[in-house]
């Protein structure tokens with residue numbers, strides 16, 4: 001079947017998540033790039049154990065989990081275990097990370113509204129100690 005979003009806003013191709021913002025390997029496919037709604041949608045797959053750095057989003061973010069198991073954690077809060085069908089609403093400026101469980105792939109849609117305000121402000125990597133604590 002051909003891509004159902006076959007228009008100028010589609011950004012074809014899967015790219016590796018930049019090493020400076022990820023621990024381990026993640027794959028990012030932009031499903032809906034910049035467009036008149038100012039909201040973009042990307043598909044992100046984390047290999048087992050992979051996660052992104054601590055970060056925040058100037059205009060917030062929505063995550064919709066489509067496969068596997070992983071974690072979402074806000075600074076100072078316990079991590080949440082996420083499975084396919086789970087969704088997370090992230091308020092603007094809230095520091096957090098997301099990534100796979102140690103023994104599972106983890107795939108989510110990342111919906112970024114108002115990208116004109118910026119997409120993400122990146123901070124330090126999630127340490128192995130922080131990552132282990134998320135599994136408790």
Ligand code: MN
Nearest residue numbers: 055057061098
């Ligand atoms: Mn995020």
